[in-house]
Amino acid sequence: MFHLMGRDISDFIRKLFDTSDWPPRWHCGKWTEFHGWLYIISDLLIWSAYFSIPLIIIRYISRRQDIRFIRLYFLFAAFILACGSTHLLDAVAFWQPAYRLSALVLLITGILSWVTVFYLVKYLPMAFALKSSGELETEIEQRKKAEWLSRDSERQVQDLFDAAPDAVIVINEEGHVVKWNPKAESLFGWPAKETMDRPLSDLIIPQRYRASHNRGLARYLSTGQSDILGKNLEMQACTKEGTEIDVALSISPTVTNGRRLFIGFIRDITWQRRSQEEIRHLNADLERRVAERTRELYESQQLVQAIVDNSAAVIYAKDLRGQYLLVNQLYCELFHHSKEEVLGKTDYDIFNREAADAFRDMDLRVAAGNQTLREAEKVPQDDGTHTYISVKSTLKDARGLPYAVIGISTDITETKAVEETLRKSLQEVSDYKFALDESAIVAITDQKGIITHVNDNFCKISKYDREDLIGQDHRIINSGFHPKTMIRDLWVTIAHGKIWRGELKNKAKDGSYYWVDTTIVPFLNESGKPYQYVAIRADITHRKKVEEEFHKLNEELEDRVNLRTVQLESARKEMEAFAYSVSHDLRAPLRGVLGFTSMLEDDYGSQLDSEGQRITSIIKNSTLKMGQLIDDLLAFSRTGKQEIVVRTVDMGKMVREIIDELAPVGSDPHRIEWTVHSLPAAHGDIHMIRQVWVNLISNAIKYSGRQEPARIEIGHFTHEGQLSFFVRDNGVGFNNKYKDKLFRVFQRLHKAEEFEGTGVGLALVEKIVSKHGGRVWADGEPGNGARFCFSLPEGRYDDEYI
Amino acid sequence: MKQDLIDILLVEDNPLDAELTLRELKKHHLANHLVHLNDGEEALEFLFANGATRSLPKLILLDIQMPKVSGIELLQHIRSHELTRTTPVVILTSSKEDPDVRRCYDLGVNSYIVKPVNFERFSEAIRTLGMYWLLINHPPT
Numbered sequence: 001m002f003h004l005m006g007r008d009i010s011d012f013i014r015k016l017f018d019t020s021d022w023p024p025r026w027h028c029g030k031w032t033e034f035h036g037w038l039y040i041i042s043d044l045l046i047w048s049a050y051f052s053i054p055l056i057i058i059r060y061i062s063r064r065q066d067i068r069f070i071r072l073y074f075l076f077a078a079f080i081l082a083c084g085s086t087h088l089l090d091a092v093a094f095w096q097p098a099y100r101l102s103a104l105v106l107l108i109t110g111i112l113s114w115v116t117v118f119y120l121v122k123y124l125p126m127a128f129a130l131k132s133s134g135e136l137e138t139e140i141e142q143r144k145k146a147e148w149l150s151r152d153s154e155r156q157v158q159d160l161f162d163a164a165p166d167a168v169i170v171i172n173e174e175g176h177v178v179k180w181n182p183k184a185e186s187l188f189g190w191p192a193k194e195t196m197d198r199p200l201s202d203l204i205i206p207q208r209y210r211a212s213h214n215r216g217l218a219r220y221l222s223t224g225q226s227d228i229l230g231k232n233l234e235m236q237a238c239t240k241e242g243t244e245i246d247v248a249l250s251i252s253p254t255v256t257n258g259r260r261l262f263i264g265f266i267r268d269i270t271w272q273r274r275s276q277e278e279i280r281h282l283n284a285d286l287e288r289r290v291a292e293r294t295r296e297l298y299e300s301q302q303l304v305q306a307i308v309d310n311s312a313a314v315i316y317a318k319d320l321r322g323q324y325l326l327v328n329q330l331y332c333e334l335f336h337h338s339k340e341e342v343l344g345k346t347d348y349d350i351f352n353r354e355a356a357d358a359f360r361d362m363d364l365r366v367a368a369g370n371q372t373l374r375e376a377e378k379v380p381q382d383d384g385t386h387t388y389i390s391v392k393s394t395l396k397d398a399r400g401l402p403y404a405v406i407g408i409s410t411d412i413t414e415t416k417a418v419e420e421t422l423r424k425s426l427q428e429v430s431d432y433k434f435a436l437d438e439s440a441i442v443a444i445t446d447q448k449g450i451i452t453h454v455n456d457n458f459c460k461i462s463k464y465d466r467e468d469l470i471g472q473d474h475r476i477i478n479s480g481f482h483p484k485t486m487i488r489d490l491w492v493t494i495a496h497g498k499i500w501r502g503e504l505k506n507k508a509k510d511g512s513y514y515w516v517d518t519t520i521v522p523f524l525n526e527s528g529k530p531y532q533y534v535a536i537r538a539d540i541t542h543r544k545k546v547e548e549e550f551h552k553l554n555e556e557l558e559d560r561v562n563l564r565t566v567q568l569e570s571a572r573k574e575m576e577a578f579a580y581s582v583s584h585d586l587r588a589p590l591r592g593v594l595g596f597t598s599m600l601e602d603d604y605g606s607q608l609d610s611e612g613q614r615i616t617s618i619i620k621n622s623t624l625k626m627g628q629l630i631d632d633l634l635a636f637s638r639t640g641k642q643e644i645v646v647r648t649v650d651m652g653k654m655v656r657e658i659i660d661e662l663a664p665v666g667s668d669p670h671r672i673e674w675t676v677h678s679l680p681a682a683h684g685d686i687h688m689i690r691q692v693w694v695n696l697i698s699n700a701i702k703y704s705g706r707q708e709p710a711r712i713e714i715g716h717f718t719h720e721g722q723l724s725f726f727v728r729d730n731g732v733g734f735n736n737k738y739k740d741k742l743f744r745v746f747q748r749l750h751k752a753e754e755f756e757g758t759g760v761g762l763a764l765v766e767k768i769v770s771k772h773g774g775r776v777w778a779d780g781e782p783g784n785g786a787r788f789c790f791s792l793p794e795g796r797y798d799d800e801y802i
Numbered sequence: 803m804k805q806d807l808i809d810i811l812l813v814e815d816n817p818l819d820a821e822l823t824l825r826e827l828k829k830h831h832l833a834n835h836l837v838h839l840n841d842g843e844e845a846l847e848f849l850f851a852n853g854a855t856r857s858l859p860k861l862i863l864l865d866i867q868m869p870k871v872s873g874i875e876l877l878q879h880i881r882s883h884e885l886t887r888t889t890p891v892v893i894l895t896s897s898k899e900d901p902d903v904r905r906c907y908d909l910g911v912n913s914y915i916v917k918p919v920n921f922e923r924f925s926e927a928i929r930t931l932g933m934y935w936l937l938i939n940h941p942p943t
Contacts, residue, residue: 584867584897590919591896592818598921599825620921627919 012100022097036094043091050084053077069123075116082109167266171200172259175217179263187268189240204237206244220253221260229253229262234269246270314388317395317406320367322346322360325404334381355380363405366392370402377409386413441516441537447530449473449491461516461539463509479513481505494522494533503540515544572641579637586630593623625758632760636745639767644685646772651679651689651725655714658693663701671708672701677715682723682792688768689792695761696727696788702755703786704731711785722774724791733780742778765790809835809936811859813845813876814894815868819917823863823894826925832932842871846879849886858889861935866895866902874902874909881910888942890935 015021022028026036054077061073086109089102147154161168167184171177177200180192188204195203201210220226233249248267253260308315309329317326327342335342335350347356358377366373372393379386390409394402436442437455444453454469462469462477469476482504493500500520505513516537522530597619601608608616655676663672682689697712704710713728734742734749741747743766746759762776769776769790780786810833814820820838827833837859839845845864862880866873873893880886892913893906906914915931918924 580897580901584895587896587917587919588816588819591822591917591921591924592816594919594921595818595822595924598925599822624920 012103016100016104017098018100019096019098022099024097025094028097040091040094043087047084047088047091050080050087054081069127072116072119072123075112075119079109079112079116082112085109164265165267167264167268169200169204169264169266171262171264173221173261175199175201175214177203178261184266187239187245187266188237204239206236206238209235237266246273311408312410314409314411315407316409317404318346318363319404320402322348322363326406352380362390362392363407366405367394367402370394370396376412379409379411386411387416388412436536441539443469443474443535443537445473445533445535447532449533452532458537461508461514462506463512468509477506477508479505479507481513490520494520495530497522497524497528497530503544504537505544514539514541516540575637576641579634582630583634587627590623590627590630594620594627597623629758629760632758632764636760636764636767639688639691639764639771642685642688644688644771646683647686648681649684649686649689651682651716652676654686654690655679655693655697658690658697662694662698672704672710672712675711675713675715677713679714679716679725680723682725683794684772684792685768688771692765692768692790693727695765696790699761699788700727700729700731700786702731702757703733703750704729707731719789719791722791722793724789726787726789728785728787730785733782733784733786734778735782736779739778739780743776762788807835807857808837808859809833809861810837810932811845811848811862812836812838813840813842813863813868813873814838814865815841816865819865819894819896822921822924823928826928827932830929830932832929832936841868842873842876845876846871849880850883858886860890860941861932862889862891863931864891864893866893866906867897874905877906877909877911890939890941892931892935 025031057073057077061070082105085105086102089098089105093099093102161179161181164181164183167187168179168181169177169184170179176197177195178197180190180195182192184190185192190203201213205213216226216228220229229251231250235247235249236244237247238244246269248269249264251262251264253262255261311328311330314331314334315326315328316324316331318324323344323346324342327339332339332342337350342350347359350356351359355378362373362375362377372391374389374391377388377390379388388409389412390407392405392407395404395406397403437457441457441461442453442455443451443458445451451469451472451474454466458469459466464476486502490500490502499522502518503515504518505515507513517540518535518537520533520535523532523534525531597616601613601616605613659674659676697714700712701710704712707730711730714726716723716725718724732750738749742749743762745763748757748759750757766776769792773793774791776788776790778786778788810827812820812823814823824833824836824838827836837848839848864873864876877891877893880889880891890912892915893911894915894917896917903914913931915927918927
């Protein structure tokens with residue numbers, strides 16, 4: 001059975017949706033259209049209603065949060081939905097006879113219905129415990145009555161809450177606002193309704209305090225401890241706009257309906273704060289200004305004190321009884337009292353009676369007239385009585401009445417002395433000026449050269465009136481004589497503040513010229529620049545005239561000298577030409593005479609007797625002598641025109657050579673004892689000096705020729721600072737009275753028969769030595785020899801030492 | 803006197819000097835071929851006339867101081883002429899003062915002699931120079 005049932009069940013499930021086992025309901029029985037469709041439509045109406053109901057229930061549940069017995073609602077919904085489904089399947093069965101499915105749905109509906117019944121039975125007593133709406137209404141009514149009764153106190157609280165002068169805010173444990181009074185609205189700008197259930201920290205606590213606020217709240221809630229509860233705090237809060245305000249705050253915890261709440265009373269103290277700050281500022285400012293005034297006062301006092309003490313005047317104040325109220329440093333120094341000593345004393349304690357009387361007299365007059373007086377006072381001081389100029393006036397009290405006399409006294413003693421000195425100096429200057437005007441020609445110009453002053457002498461010499469000159473410059477008397485550069489130099493010199501001196505030629509009004517020795521002195525201002533020039537002149541016209549004449553004479557003289565020189569030069573040239581022609585033209589006839597005389601002797605000598613031969617011999621000798629004379633004369637003339645070439649001459653060597661030449665050893669016809677001292681070098685023309693030695697030595701040999709033995713000494717000495725040489729012999733000598741003639745041309749002191757000679761030798765010596773800048777001289781004695789000397793200056797060198 | 807063989811050409815304006823010179827040269831047989839001319843003009847003619855190419859003297863003796871053409875001018879001509887450029891020329895002068903010594907040497911004179919006044923020394927000078935130039939010296943050929 002069970003087996004069969006099992007198979008049936010499996011078939012049932014397999015064919016759950018199979019409709020083939022039954023005909024559609026339309027065909028089962030006798031269904032009229034009406035009946036059928038009534039059935040069908042009714043079923044569908046029920047189904048649609050039964051479908052809607054659960055949807056409404058579910059929707060209701062989903063909206064209501066305080067639903068109780070929620071399972072019952074769901075069961076109800078499911079049971080009705082299932083019922084609906086059976087009706088739907090019933091209608092569908094008219095076309096699709098799924099009776100197995102219908103059965104299943106019916107089963108489910110049945111189960112659900114019974115489960116619902118079960119639950120209804122279970123919860124019914126609980127449902128009955130719930131107040132009915134009538135009961136509820138009654139209760140509500142009662143409560144309203146109770147509220148009505150408590151309304152006065154609550155309203156009072158509310159009124160207090162609303163009218164509280166402080167903001168009152170209540171928050172719950174979460175820190176969310178639950179109450180917000182109107183004052184809080186106005187203080188923080190948040191309307192109460194916007195604040196409800198929002199965290200307080202978001203509303204009024206500045207960002208920087210939020211974390212500590214939340215920490216404090218959490219700590220209190222967990223430990224019951226708080227640093228702030230029940231205390232008056234001052235802190236910053238922020239408004240809706242974000243501005244911060246200073247607030248005073250106190251928070252009290254409370255419990256309402258078992259929930260912990262916190263009530264905060266908050267007062268705006270911003271204005272209060274500001275007032276305090278302002279007062280503090282004002283105080284500080286006041287203090288600062290007081291300090292500043294004090295300092296200013298002190299400084300001004302210091303300033304006055306410094307002025308008074310450092311003043312070059314004596315400053316003092318005395319009360320009407322004459323007692324000193326104030327004296328300055330100078331007073332103390334001059335009268336040798338300290339300030340402390342003087343204050344409270346009178347002039348009678350400080351000065352002698354006479355002086356004190358005078359001071360007191362003036363003080364009283366000042367005080368009596370309540371006026372300022374200025375008078376001279378005599379004050380006795382260490383170095384005598386000084387004169388002061390005192391200015392005294394009264395000091396007045398608040399009512400304008402004089403209570404003291406203040407005086408300032410300036411020592412004018414020195415000024416007076418200076419004035420005196422100045423007066424004397426001016427007198428002296430004036431005297432100098434008078435003296436200068438009397439003696440010199442004076443003009444003063446400004447720095448541009450415009451004449452500002454001329455004295456009488458200036459007018460006299462320039463022949464101008466003073467009016468002609470003042471306002472002009474010196475061009476008015478410019479002669480045009482001096483080069484422009486000189487005038488420019490003058491200006492440059494004086495413009496640099498230097499004195500210019502010079503001689504100037506000026507032109508007078510009448511066109512005549514005059515010379516002045518001029519000194520121009522620039523007067524310098526403080527910065528060293530000339531502000532005027534004073535020209536002091538002396539008339540030197542006469543001297544200049546003399547000088548000019550002298551100059552002219554000099555020039556003439558020079559011209560004449562030049563003329564003479566030219567003449568001399570041409571004479572010298574003529575002389576040269578003459579010498580040439582003499583040597584040429586005179587020698588030729590002489591040669592002829594000599595030559596033909598010799599030819600006569602050669603060719604006709606045998607025909608001449610002794611007298612004839614004597615005569616031809618005389619002819620020859622005379623002619624020879626004439627030739628010699630011509631030669632000497634020419635040599636002498638040549639020496640005059642020759643240039644000398646100065647060299648260093650080894651005199652010793654030169655003399656030895658000449659001696660060897662003139663008197664060779666062994667050939668000497670007579671014995672000569674030579675004494676030759678060592679000779680220093682000298683300076684001169686080597687050929688000319690040699691000629692000098694030759695002439696002097698050959699003379700010595702010649703004139704000592706008759707002595708036995710002949711002695712010739714040669715040496716040197718210093719004569720009148722010059723190196724001098726001498727040649728001394730022991731020959732015939734000469735008479736000193738003729739020694740001036742020794743050195744003249746053709747002058748001889750001996751007869752030609754005694755000693756041969758042309759009379760040119762010594763003249764030549766003299767000429768050469770003079771040409772060298774030296775001197776020749778001689779002394780002798782007849783029969784006792786002669787000494788010939790010549791000096792040579794330290795010559796200039798024409799070349800190096802040879 | 804053959805014109806084409808001349809030893810000495812003497813140009814001397816002073817007849818006395820010329821005679822003294824000739825006498826001395828003759829005395830020593832040095833004047834066998836000697837021509838005496840009285841001044842420079844004659845000498846120019848003698849030496850250079852007609853393109854003058856006769857045989858040249860071995861020695862020319864010139865007095866420096868002569869009228870018309872002086873010894874120096876003559877010397878200048880002689881030295882500037884190709885033919886006579888190398889002929890020995892001796893200047894004779896009376897004066898030691900002659901300013902022309904240097905000039906003569908510049909012009910190429912071979913010798914410059916101041917005639918001594920003293921006859922013996924004069925004779926010696928003439929003899930010496932005659933013998934030297936004619937006998938000792940080897941002339942340019």
